[in-house]
Amino acid sequence: MNQAELIETVATNAGVKKADAAKVVQAVFEGISGALGRGEDVRLAGFGIFEVAERAAREGRNPRTGEVVAIAASKAPKFKPAKQLRDLVNG
Template sequence: MTKEGLIEAVMKAAGLETKALAHKVVEALFDTIVKTMARGEDVAITGFGTFRVVKRAAREGRNPKTGEKIQIKASTKPKFRAGKLLKEAVL
């Protein structure tokens, strides 16, 4: 499903009259999740899952082509962990 498909589904499921209103709802949800994670906070949606900010420490790695040791910089990445209801619905 694309973002456009999600907007259509939200419009129908919520009984919204216009696609523009459904678009605003979806954009507001995504924007809120992004802004919250940008502050380093998790977003937990019971049953659905948790969006987390994961900090990875700097570490030593290897170049797979040459086998040469390289230094991998510390990084911060977004991560999603599915909740129980989502897992059950998919399985």
């Protein structure tokens, strides 16, 4: 499912116009992105948790030359599905 299909589904299920559904979907994405940007978790009961994971600095290798390369510490978004969502996916 892509964003356009998600908007169509939201519009159909909520009984609203696609333009209104698009605004709602965009607002949800902006809310989640904004919270993660501030380092906050987003917890959606029955769906899951969006959080920021810290990755430590480490050494890697250039696959072409075998040279050791320093990889800087970073942060990355992470999603942990709720039990209800895992159960739904696993049948």
